[in-house]
Structures are given as structure tokens and as C-alpha cells.
Amino acid sequence: MTPNKRLVLVSGSSNPDLAHKIGLQIGCELGEVTLKTFASGETYCRYEDSIRGADLFIVQTASMPVDKHLMELLIMINAAKLASAKRITAVVPWYFYVRQDKKSRPREPITAKLVADLLQTAGADRVLTMDLHAGQVQGFFEIPVDHMTAVPMFAQYVRDLNLDDEGLAIVSPDTGHAKIAGKFAEMVAGDLVILNKVRPAHNEATVTTVIGDVEGRVAVIIDDIVDTAGTLVAGAKALKDAGATKVYACATHGLFNGPALERIAESDIHKLVVTDTVPLDPLTRPDNIQVLSIASILAETILNVFSDDSVSAIFAGENQLF
Numbered sequence: 001m002t003p004n005k006r007l008v009l010v011s012g013s014s015n016p017d018l019a020h021k022i023g024l025q026i027g028c029e030l031g032e033v034t035l036k037t038f039a040s041g042e043t044y045c046r047y048e049d050s051i052r053g054a055d056l057f058i059v060q061t062a063s064m065p066v067d068k069h070l071m072e073l074l075i076m077i078n079a080a081k082l083a084s085a086k087r088i089t090a091v092v093p094w095y096f097y098v099r100q101d102k103k104s105r106p107r108e109p110i111t112a113k114l115v116a117d118l119l120q121t122a123g124a125d126r127v128l129t130m131d132l133h134a135g136q137v138q139g140f141f142e143i144p145v146d147h148m149t150a151v152p153m154f155a156q157y158v159r160d161l162n163l164d165d166e167g168l169a170i171v172s173p174d175t176g177h178a179k180i181a182g183k184f185a186e187m188v189a190g191d192l193v194i195l196n197k198v199r200p201a202h203n204e205a206t207v208t209t210v211i212g213d214v215e216g217r218v219a220v221i222i223d224d225i226v227d228t229a230g231t232l233v234a235g236a237k238a239l240k241d242a243g244a245t246k247v248y249a250c251a252t253h254g255l256f257n258g259p260a261l262e263r264i265a266e267s268d269i270h271k272l273v274v275t276d277t278v279p280l281d282p283l284t285r286p287d288n289i290q291v292l293s294i295a296s297i298l299a300e301t302i303l304n305v306f307s308d309d310s311v312s313a314i315f316a317g318e319n320q321l322f
Contacts, residue, residue: 007306008051008085012060012076014069015279018093018295019059025299035072043068045075047083055306056085057128059298062096063278064257070096070115074122081123089126089305090119091298093277094253099225101134116140128301130277130294131224131252146311148297150275151180151222154250155187157273157292158220166245167217169193173235177223184222193219195235215243223251226274229260229267236268246270253277254289261286 010031011019023030032048058080060073073090080088100111112134119127120143128146132138138145158168168190172181174197185192193212219239226232226249236247247269254274256264264272265286274280275294285291297314304311 005306006054007302008054008056009302010047010056010058010076012058012069012072014063014072015059015061015093015276017279018061018276018293018298021276021293021295022059022091022299022302025295026303033076035076043072043075045072045079047079050083051080052084053086055087055089056080057089057091057302057305059091059093061092061094061277062098063094066096070118074118077119077122077124087125088123089128089302090124091128091302093130093275093294093298094255095129095132095137098133098137101137112137113140126305128298128305130275130298133224146301146305148294148301149315150250150252150292150294150297151184152187152315153275153292153294153297154222154273155184157250158188158248161248163218164189169212169214169217169219169239169244171195171212171214171219171221171235171239173197173221173223173231180224181222184220188220190220193239195238197231197234210238210242214239217244219244219247221247221249223249225253225255226251226260226264226272227255228258229256229263232269232272233263233267240268249273252294254280254291256280261289264289 008031009023009028010033013035019030034046036044038044058076060069077088096115097111126144130148131150132147138147168188170181170185170190171193172178173195175194178194182192193214196209221235232249239247249269249272251274255278261284269288272289273292275292280291300314301311
């Protein structure tokens, strides 16, 4: 005799709306978890129902405040481990500290590796994430990492715009993203264009050259992150100056820190499409920003992990874009 498998989906406090959408796609209610902060600032967690022997999926993303949500995730994993959950999967759509993946200067940390160590020490058996900023982050783990991507969803969005007659130029914001942009160009039958940029300081960017032809064409910038939107806005202006008729942009993680929303609202970007890996207040969202949900992608992945089916089959093996 063998016990029946049981899937339990719970959410941290970082993006409960996304977790709820995933639950609707899967067809299960979110498990009840008590999360609160003591007067001393410490985080408390308790699962209200038994999770003994369960296949547990914890949805928590790196939204503000990042450190609080990271600590909350670690505590939730540890609580689940001590409550005898059979397998614990951390569903982290926007991975914590993913941009600190290497030492760019002396005496800097590699914080993305530190986070990987913390998740494993806390007791995570598996990590499910979306569009990592750098592929080597997968190698920081000694446990399985399922890497999902929003690129096919963005490609379908662009195809639905029916821009073929105008000509498409798929734009990589820098040389580092040229490979992903090249795959995206194949998906939508566009030509690859690369922006050459320099960074005088953190969160600052200047586009120096447009490598490729955008004259009289619709330009689509494909990126993984929009933070303060400096790179994106500078790129859109350079493309318009180079003769692009319209500029669209697609980015998985819309962080929108600092003056990002104001910059985008006043920019040359006709439409910016992001996903809901990080929550965005609809009341402050400019008209030229559109949000697509990744709930169906994550729900299908969770079901495949739960049933021990192939995860890469969801993308026909095309989820390794690096």
C-alpha cells in the first residue's frame, strides 16, 4: 500500500494575487498560513493545516521589501521541513539578488549564490523560477532548478499584433542578451538589432550605437528586467532617432523602481508588456504598460513537477535560452 500524493500550494506575502491565479489554474485553494511580524521585527510563520507527506509549493517573489520577503520564504521552508512535508518546492518567479551573480569589482559578494545556499540549507528540495538574469545562477544549486520563460508568450503577443507588413526589428538592449533576442527574432520572423550601451554608474545607461537597420520598421525590444527604465527609455529614443516607426518592448520582470513609471509614460515607447512576476499597482500604471499573467505557465509547471512529468516539454525543450 502507498499513500496518495497530495499537492499543497501556499503563498508568502510578496505576491498573493499571482498565487491565487495559479491556484485557480490548478484547481486548488491556497493552503492557510499565518504570517505576522512581532514587535521586535521578527517574522512568524505557522501552517494552519497538516502538510505531513505533502508535495508543497511555496510561491514567493523578490518584490519590495526584498530582504523581508527572502527571510519569510526561508522561514516558511524551514517550518515546512519541520512539519514533515515530503517535498518542498520554492516557486520564485523573480529570483532574489539574481543580478549579483558575479564579482564585477574587487571585494564584492556573489549574493545570488548566497541565496541559493540559504534556500538549500533551509530545506528546499527544488526551485522553480522565471527568466533568470544570468544562466549560471542555475549552477549555484545542488538541487533541481526548473527555469521557465515568458519569451514564447511575448512572441505570441507580437504575432497577434500582425505587424509583419510593416517589418519587424527585434532589438537586444545589449550584447549580453543577443542570443535570447535572436531566438525571439526567429519566433516572430524579425531581424536582429543590437544596442551598444555604456553604464557610467548603477541604474544609469547611455546608448551609443544602434547595430542593425530599423529605418521604417517596428522595433521590439526584448529584455528580462525593467528596473528604473533608464536603459529602456534610452534605447527607445535611439531607435526612434534611427528611424523606427514604433517601439514596443517586452520584459518579464517589471520592477519599476524610482522614476521608472514617469519615464515610461513620457517616453517613445508605444507599448511595454511585462508579466506579473512582481505585483504592479493598476492605479499607478501608465496607459502604455500592459501586464500579462504567467499563472498558466507556473500552474502547468507545478502540475508536471507534482506528477513527475517533463517540465521542458511545456516549451518543447526551448526554455533554455542562454
